[in-house]
Amino acid sequence: MHFRCIRLIQLVGSHAVIPSNQLPRQRLSKMNSRFSTSSLGYRNKHNLCNMRDQLQKSYTSNVMFLLFFNSLKNIPEILKRHSVKIVQNCVQSCEYVLAHRIRRSHQMLCLYSTLWGEISLYQFVRRLKAQLLKRKHFLLLGSSFVSAYDWNKERIPDEEILKYSAEMSLVEFLRDKRKACLKGNSRPADCTCSVCSATDSEWQSFVEEDDIVVWKREDVNHRGQGLYCYKMYARYGDVTAYDFLEAQVDLEYRQSWDTHAVELRLIDSEPATNSDVIYWETKWPKLFSNRDYVFKRRYRIDKKRNLIYLVNRITEHPSCPVVPSKQRVSEYWSYMIIKPQTTFDKPGIEFSLTYFDNPGLNVPSSLTFWVTVSGMPDYLKKLRLAALGVAKRRGNAPSPLANRDSSVCAVDADMTLAHVQQVSSTATLLESLRATLFLF
Numbered sequence: 001m002h003f004r005c006i007r008l009i010q011l012v013g014s015h016a017v018i019p020s021n022q023l024p025r026q027r028l029s030k031m032n033s034r035f036s037t038s039s040l041g042y043r044n045k046h047n048l049c050n051m052r053d054q055l056q057k058s059y060t061s062n063v064m065f066l067l068f069f070n071s072l073k074n075i076p077e078i079l080k081r082h083s084v085k086i087v088q089n090c091v092q093s094c095e096y097v098l099a100h101r102i103r104r105s106h107q108m109l110c111l112y113s114t115l116w117g118e119i120s121l122y123q124f125v126r127r128l129k130a131q132l133l134k135r136k137h138f139l140l141l142g143s144s145f146v147s148a149y150d151w152n153k154e155r156i157p158d159e160e161i162l163k164y165s166a167e168m169s170l171v172e173f174l175r176d177k178r179k180a181c182l183k184g185n186s187r188p189a190d191c192t193c194s195v196c197s198a199t200d201s202e203w204q205s206f207v208e209e210d211d212i213v214v215w216k217r218e219d220v221n222h223r224g225q226g227l228y229c230y231k232m233y234a235r236y237g238d239v240t241a242y243d244f245l246e247a248q249v250d251l252e253y254r255q256s257w258d259t260h261a262v263e264l265r266l267i268d269s270e271p272a273t274n275s276d277v278i279y280w281e282t283k284w285p286k287l288f289s290n291r292d293y294v295f296k297r298r299y300r301i302d303k304k305r306n307l308i309y310l311v312n313r314i315t316e317h318p319s320c321p322v323v324p325s326k327q328r329v330s331e332y333w334s335y336m337i338i339k340p341q342t343t344f345d346k347p348g349i350e351f352s353l354t355y356f357d358n359p360g361l362n363v364p365s366s367l368t369f370w371v372t373v374s375g376m377p378d379y380l381k382k383l384r385l386a387a388l389g390v391a392k393r394r395g396n397a398p399s400p401l402a403n404r405d406s407s408v409c410a411v412d413a414d415m416t417l418a419h420v421q422q423v424s425s426t427a428t429l430l431e432s433l434r435a436t437l438f439l440f
Contacts, residue, residue: 148318149277151270156298161309165302167337171233171352174203174215203231211235212377219356227358234380235350239387241340242399244349245308247386248336249299251278257386259283260379262290267317274299279320291359292326301344301401308338312355331358345399353380 079086207214216228236244248254251264258264260283268277281292296315301308314332322328334355341348 149268151273151275154296154315155270155273155275156296156311156313158300161298161300161311164309164311164335164337165305165307167335167352167354168307168339168350171231174205174231175213175233206230207377209377212380214376222358227356229354229356230376231352231354232376232380233350233352236384236387237341237348239349239384240347240391240399241308241338241344241349242401243387243390244338244351244383245299245301245310246390246399246401247383248310249276249297250390253386253390257382257389258379259382260375263292267294267320277315277317281326289325289327291329292323293329293332294320295332303344306340306344308344310336310338327360329357329360332356345402 202217203215204217205213206216212232212234214233215231217231219225219227219229246253247257251266255261255264261280262283263279263281265279266276267279269275275296275298277294277296279292279294281290284290294315294317295312297310297312299308299310312332312334314330332355334353336351336353338349338351340346341350
């Protein structure tokens, strides 16, 4: 560009004289007229015209660039000045799209209900949902739209929790009274006392340490397969019942002390009944893939019986599909009974933990023995230290679980049937809408 300007000055200086007292526009016009009437050669005239056009284009492009750059500087101020209107327009657009989809879904429901009837429509929606669940990447929006987990059906009932209220009597029988209760009979089944009649006598002592005792019993649904239920008993004099429970139900805190937990997260919850759905991935040895669980959990603090119940059952949730790289456990249950020696907020507890876990493959007996003899007692020791850490972390403040009792945790009979039907019908409608929204 610099070379072209010098060439232009040379050409103009050799063939034209421009007065210095004239303005640039006048100079340019006179130069144009002189170029047209001068005795310049054809080639020089052509070069001058081209350079003049280039100069005009560069001048125009520079002006446009300056205007564009100035407008960019004003964009933040414009957005700030009109931010309310911009947000209103976005909200109106989203409402329009949502209303359009709901209207189309309602039209589809009305059409198929008229053609097929309610029963056929319900079957159609269920089949459609099953087909859509196979394509999970299309259901991300639907999964965030509404939870399809039916708490009225999947919640652990009060009756199942309360049937474990005699657990500590069973543990006491297994620990101390079994030989005296049998009275020299050759078979445990020959005893007719109230404790033995309500107790499965197949529990066998497996591990006995200073403060931990473990029993095992072959699972009734897997006879001859080498799968056992395990029952553990321990007594700690320096831990409160509230802290012992909080160390387990606080998932974020548990992941900090449980070294075998690769991932722990809350999927769904019902705070009114202390019920949760939890995803849990546990670490296995290198030769095996990790196991993951989706289970429902519910705890209950019964101040009348001076007991705490913590019950876990395997379940399924639409937001946690099976991952091919992990082994999903389909059979798992456990229940823990915590009994304080005095009150829930004073140190001194005894507890019983009973659980069954089917890993889904034939595990060598040596690995099972290691998990039971070493793994579970080690877990309980870490749990004890974690409970002591809860007390140190909270200080002198009262436990947040102190306000939880049986009246809060239970599903009271005062919950009216109309409310239950309303919740159920609303969940069914939203589930149907979620399945049909992706047709359009």
